[in-house]
Amino acid sequence: MTDRLAEICATKRIEVAARKVQGLSCWPEPSPVRGFESALRNKADTGFALIAEIKKASPSKGLIRADFDPPAHAQAYQAGGAACLSILTDAPYFQGHEDYLVSARAACDLPVIRKDFMIDPWQCAESRVMGADAILIIVAALDDMAMSEIEDAALALGLDVLVEVHDEKELERALSHLKSRLIGVNNRNLKSFDVDLATTERLAAMVPSDKLLVCESGIASHADCVRMADSGVHTFLVGESLMRQENIENATRSLLTGQIG
Numbered sequence: 001m002t003d004r005l006a007e008i009c010a011t012k013r014i015e016v017a018a019r020k021v022q023g024l025s026c027w028p029e030p031s032p033v034r035g036f037e038s039a040l041r042n043k044a045d046t047g048f049a050l051i052a053e054i055k056k057a058s059p060s061k062g063l064i065r066a067d068f069d070p071p072a073h074a075q076a077y078q079a080g081g082a083a084c085l086s087i088l089t090d091a092p093y094f095q096g097h098e099d100y101l102v103s104a105r106a107a108c109d110l111p112v113i114r115k116d117f118m119i120d121p122w123q124c125a126e127s128r129v130m131g132a133d134a135i136l137i138i139v140a141a142l143d144d145m146a147m148s149e150i151e152d153a154a155l156a157l158g159l160d161v162l163v164e165v166h167d168e169k170e171l172e173r174a175l176s177h178l179k180s181r182l183i184g185v186n187n188r189n190l191k192s193f194d195v196d197l198a199t200t201e202r203l204a205a206m207v208p209s210d211k212l213l214v215c216e217s218g219i220a221s222h223a224d225c226v227r228m229a230d231s232g233v234h235t236f237l238v239g240e241s242l243m244r245q246e247n248i249e250n251a252t253r254s255l256l257t258g259q260i261g
């Protein structure tokens with residue numbers, strides 16, 4: 001595990017231990033699960049499928065959007081053609097909050113992935129109670145047994161799982177130990193924070209055809225999407241480049257279609 005990821009996970013362990021003591025009763029009953037994977041597959045069949053991220057800040061860039069308004073961003077992403085939302089709930093490193101997930105999901109019809117650092121199967125139940133439709137498993141953060149236990153807990157609750165890898169070794173571990181059909185290749189190096197789209201291009205050929213490959217991080221334009229399509233990749237997770245735009249709806253449409261304005 002990278003030092004930074006290890007630090008984030010150590011902080012998360014303390015946070016989750018405290019949240020477990022509080023229990024789950026503070027959220028209302030969740031609405032039925034919206035199909036996250038199916039929404040992506042439907043859009044990817046006919047063009048580009050976008051998981052649009054609601055991201056206020058990040059460890060690599062600090063504050064990204066000052067006038068942060070999750071419900072408004074969710075509606076803009078949906079109007080611009082996004083298939084799903086990704087909502088950061090980690091507070092210490094991303095200035096996220098579970099209220100952002102609750103309010104953004106209530107403001108639109110899109111399925112939502114809770115973007116956080118999963119280190120305990122209990123967080124799956126917590127995610128479902130918040131209203132999440134999917135969770136993220138970061139292979140680099142977990143050993144084989146832990147990631148498999150978290151995946152089982154998520155699937156038992158009806159949540160979809162996006163399995164995130166950064167290199168060949170992590171992809172092999174994911175394919176050997178996990179059953180989820182969504183594989184995210186994250187182009188961000190967690191040691192240097194450098195982003196290189198060639199990471200997705202390198203790993204794409206290793207991903208079996210029954211899996212849906214999601215290209216994560218560093219996508220900034222329609223040209224980047226077209227470049228990834230040359231490697232057979234039509235599904236993207238995009239945060240910063242859209243969150244920095246004044247008109248998020250137009251920027252989302254332009255990313256997906258190449259149309260300006």
Ligand SMILES: O=C(O)c1ccccc1NCC(=O)[C@H](O)[C@H](O)COP(=O)(O)O
Pocket residue numbers: 053055058059060061186188190193216217218219237238239240241
């Ligand atoms: O974004 C970061 O700085 C970061 C640092 C450490 C761990 C994870 C990090 N990002 C999580 C993500 O996966 C991205 O938010 C997501 O792929 C969107 O990336 P981008 O379009 O480059 O904002």
